[in-house]
Amino acid sequence: MSAKQRKLQGQKICKGQDTPYFKATHYKLGINFWKHKDNRPTKLEQRVMSIIADAKLSIRYVGDGKFWKGHCNPDFKVNNQNKVIEVFDPTWPPRKPNWKLNRKKHFKKYDYECLMLPVLQKTKNHKILKALEKFVE
16 A cells, blocks of 8 residues: 555555665564564663662663653663663664664653663673663762
């Protein structure tokens, strides 16, 4: 069904929905991701969860689809504050150059502040904790 046909039927059409890139990535990744929800939380998210639990910070894990803003599901949400946290490995998977900025702008539309937390295997836990504590204050 083309965008024009969907518009006639009253369905919402997102910009770029009919492009080959959108069809190849959005539909396939979105469907496959939620079919394999058992892979959540990832090892990276589990590591951050253990740091949060040890420090007793008021942050909860929502990366399994419990909390959505628009079409985005962050990894963590700060309790009683409009703040979300995205945990990512800067080396994988390959992403578009400005994806972090776009993600922050998306959450900003909904009045949420977003912390993009790059975590490598060699990143020390105290550095992660320091960034989290600074963001929660």
